[in-house]
Amino acid sequence: MSKKTDEFEQAIANLINQYDYLPEILPSWMEKEGIIAGSKIIKAEQMGNSGEKTDVIVYLEGDSQPIKISAKLSSADYFGNWYGHIRLINEFGEKAFYKLVQSTTLWANKWKYSNTASIFVGVSINFGRRTGKTGEEFTDVFDYEDIVKVVAGYGEGDSIANCLMISDKIPDTLEELLVSLRPIDEDVIMLLSENFKVVYRPINPGTEGTNRGKNVYTKFQPYAALKEPTVINTLEELNKLGEYVELTEPNRLNHNHILDELENEYNIYIPRKS
Numbered sequence: 001m002s003k004k005t006d007e008f009e010q011a012i013a014n015l016i017n018q019y020d021y022l023p024e025i026l027p028s029w030m031e032k033e034g035i036i037a038g039s040k041i042i043k044a045e046q047m048g049n050s051g052e053k054t055d056v057i058v059y060l061e062g063d064s065q066p067i068k069i070s071a072k073l074s075s076a077d078y079f080g081n082w083y084g085h086i087r088l089i090n091e092f093g094e095k096a097f098y099k100l101v102q103s104t105t106l107w108a109n110k111w112k113y114s115n116t117a118s119i120f121v122g123v124s125i126n127f128g129r130r131t132g133k134t135g136e137e138f139t140d141v142f143d144y145e146d147i148v149k150v151v152a153g154y155g156e157g158d159s160i161a162n163c164l165m166i167s168d169k170i171p172d173t174l175e176e177l178l179v180s181l182r183p184i185d186e187d188v189i190m191l192l193s194e195n196f197k198v199v200y201r202p203i204n205p206g207t208e209g210t211n212r213g214k215n216v217y218t219k220f221q222p223y224a225a226l227k228e229p230t231v232i233n234t235l236e237e238l239n240k241l242g243e244y245v246e247l248t249e250p251n252r253l254n255h256n257h258i259l260d261e262l263e264n265e266y267n268i269y270i271p272r273k274s
Helices: 003-016 028-032 085-092 094-111 144-152 174-180 186-195 235-239 255-266
Strands: 041-046 056-060 067-072 078-080 123-128 135-137 163-166 197-202 219-222 242-245
Touching: 003 041, 003 056, 003 067, 003 174, 085 094, 085 144, 094 123, 094 197, 094 242, 144 186, 219 255
Parallel strands: 067 163
Antiparallel strands: 041 056, 056 067, 078 123, 123 197, 135 197, 219 242
């Protein structure tokens, strides 16, 4: 979580905690969610960097359901950051995993010839907004229901958001904040999906350190081992030695694993950022 995002979420909680009760009149969608007008506010708190979709939760007294806010800065690029194999399968199922593996591999074997591409041995993924050629329409890979999972989460409980706030400005009053909240329904999801993409993240080993530990959905596979250890510095050199292939199973494979394999089994050494 970025410092700006953290401050944004905490500011929302701080504003709500200035009030003791909800207004006597609420948007109709809140009533449908079981949020009761005039309820006493127990507390609002930031959920923190938990990986769940609720960023700020408002606990209410009595029979009222909590308000569970998924808060996004207008400038934020990602709705689902760094999806690993296990997380993706838990949320979307194995069929979606293999479909993503196939689309990522097809993309990688095209991207490797791009004039703007740097050397990479695998591709990680995010879900969110993207311009340029490193994004693919989310609906080309997944279904509408999957977009809901990315925005709101899946299952039940406090970690599953029931409303969305997209803004760069904190409202001045609780009433203004509640009006700015949007239900996570079909109209809102379809509006978001206009720029909703699968974001491909090819990691350059020489410039990125921590991101090399993220799971990949395709891997570079050499045609054969080199006769002696050889340093490969450019994507053009790497392209001559092999291609990107689909993973046969979910295995939490990451960029560092592939780099180790290239060194130990194929005599291909790609410099890494320490």
